[in-house]
Amino acid sequence: MxxxxxxxxxxxxxxxxxxxxxxxxxxxxxxxxxxxxxxxxxxxxxxxxxxxxxxxxxxxxxxxxxxxxxxxxxxxxxxxxxxxxxxxxxxxxxxxxxxxxxxxxxxxxxxxxxxxxxxxxxxxxxxxxxxxxxxxxxxxxxxxxxxxxxxxxxxxxxxxxxxxxTEDQFESFMIACSAGTGFVYELMVYWQDWLEEHGFDSAAARRMTQEVFLGAALMAKQNIDQSLEELQGKVTSKKGVTSAGLDSMRELEMERALRISFEKAALRNKEINRQMKSS
Ligand SMILES: NC(=O)c1ccc[n+]([C@@H]2O[C@H](COP(=O)([O-])OP(=O)(O)OC[C@H]3O[C@@H](n4cnc5c(N)ncnc54)[C@H](OP(=O)(O)O)[C@@H]3O)[C@@H](O)[C@H]2O)c1
Structure with missing residues (x-):
């Protein structure tokens, strides 16, 4: 050290x-x-x-x-x-x-x-x-x-x-990992809301949401030899429940929506950089 x-x-x-x-x-x-x-x-x-x-x-x-x-x-x-x-x-x-x-x-x-x-x-x-x-x-x-x-x-x-x-790498890191923490919370809010709509009180819904995100992240961390797609495959059986949800996410182009959001955040970051330079 x-x-x-x-x-x-x-x-x-x-x-x-x-x-x-x-x-x-x-x-x-x-x-x-x-x-x-x-x-x-x-x-x-x-x-x-x-x-x-x-x-x-x-x-x-x-x-x-x-x-x-x-x-x-x-x-x-x-x-x-x-x-x-x-x-x-x-x-x-x-x-x-x-x-x-x-x-x-x-x-x-x-x-x-x-x-x-x-x-x-x-x-x-x-x-x-x-x-x-x-x-x-x-x-x-x-x-x-x-x-x-x-x-x-x-x-x-x-x-x-x-x-x-490079600076460009640094800025991308900032979008995905720093602003990205906020994006993950956005997803967590949807999870909690859905559970609450289905009868759970807010404390229980929040706890379950935390556990799902933390559990998935820890699984990814502890199984580094497996890709995220492989880990996803392990909870997804053909024509099963998870598969139906994932098909819908893909039909609705969730990835595209997220990509656009990342790019919008990156654009805003560039705008702030410009404002700071000129002030
Ligand atoms: N918080 C986060 O999660 C996070 C994450 C990533 C990066 N950052 C970055 O970390 C930096 C600090 O954020 P923060 O959340 O800690 O902000 P913060 O809680 O608002 O603290 C800012 C500190 O700066 C002091 N300050 C302002 N002008 C000063 C001056 N002229 N001389 C000496 N001290 C001065 C403030 O003093 P007074 O209270 O006396 O006004 C305050 O103690 C920011 O650049 C932020 O972008 C924060």
């Missing part, structure tokens, strides 16, 4: 949901002590709450944090990032690793603000909040092979870290 051998100081600018989830995950992993985690934020309430919970260090402002830390994680909303970082960009040095969580902000844009730094784009999805995330990671320095490994060690406490080769 590269990360375990380092004594890096890790700073979070922003102390919201994702920063708190990352701090919790890092401390639970035992890879880092609270003495090496620093936080700064716009207002003092959230940092104080995080310090009370985890005994981490608070910096008086973003400038202090940048001057203290080896790794700076930009954990604010995308629209807050440039206004916060541009005025203090000169304080960053070339050894610093800057990790941006901001959707819609490409590395090339961040490079214009912080050309001297080693830059990383990280996209944790919401299950990262419970350490079951799928996390996309893109670095801007092809020459430093240790950086992706370090990032993997540092963030595997949130789930599985997937290394991306």
């Amino acid at each position: 590269v990360f375990l051998q380092t004594r890096l100081k890790i700073g979070f600018i922003g102390a919201g949901n994702m920063a708190q989830a990352m701090i919790k995950g890092m401390l639970q992993s035992g890879n880092v002590s609270p003495a090496r985690i620093f936080v700064s934020s716009r207002t003092s309430q959230k940092p104080q709450k995080v310090r009370d919970l985890y005994n981490i260090q608070i910096c008086a402002n973003n400038e202090d944090l940048v001057e203290t830390c080896d790794v700076v994680i930009l954990a604010m909303k995308p629209q807050d990032l440039s206004p916060a970082i541009e005025p203090i960009a000169k304080l960053f040095d070339e050894k610093q690793i800057v990790v941006s969580l901001a959707a819609g902000l490409r590395l090339e844009t961040l490079e214009k603000i912080l050309p001297q730094c080693r830059l990383v784009r990280l996209m944790p999805n919401t299950p990262s909040l419970i350490q079951k995330g799928s996390i996309g990671c893109l670095v801007n320095d092809d020459t430093d092979e240790s950086l992706p490994d370090l990032m993997e060690d540092m963030f595997s406490c949130l789930g599985t870290v997937h290394r991306m080769d």
Whole structure:
């Protein structure tokens, strides 16, 4: 573990949901002590709450944090990032690793603000909040092979870290795995609604829905030698019940509807990227 051998100081600018989830995950992993985690934020309430919970260090402002830390994680909303970082960009040095969580902000844009730094784009999805995330990671320095490994060690406490080769891959990952979490909830709502319409109370319907999605996902995970189609084949007998439902899904072109929805999300993402570039 590269990360375990380092004594890096890790700073979070922003102390919201994702920063708190990352701090919790890092401390639970035992890879880092609270003495090496620093936080700064716009207002003092959230940092104080995080310090009370985890005994981490608070910096008086973003400038202090940048001057203290080896790794700076930009954990604010995308629209807050440039206004916060541009005025203090000169304080960053070339050894610093800057990790941006901001959707819609490409590395090339961040490079214009912080050309001297080693830059990383990280996209944790919401299950990262419970350490079951799928996390996309893109670095801007092809020459430093240790950086992706370090990032993997540092963030595997949130789930599985997937290394991306290009911005386009990163954006596709974001649609399928980050926005995709929301798409899966949409399907889960249909399941729950249908069960409720057929007499189950909402708590039972929700539990059953959770079990079906979790069960199918775990089966897929534990039977990696079988394709998803093969696993599906095992619950589908010819002219049987599952088969009738699947035939209808295919007749109604569910795949096409989902594909269009993915593409619409990708288009919206491009639109937001353009807006952020021009603002
Ligand atoms: N939550 C998720 O599931 C998730 C998933 C993937 C990616 N992300 C990304 O993670 C980032 C953070 O999201 P979040 O959900 O954690 O947001 P959040 O809960 O709204 O937290 C944002 C934090 O940024 C702080 N902030 C804003 N402007 C600042 C400034 N100028 N200086 C210092 N701190 C500042 C806010 O401070 P105040 O509270 O004082 O205003 C707040 O503590 C976003 O880029 C988001 O796209 C989140």
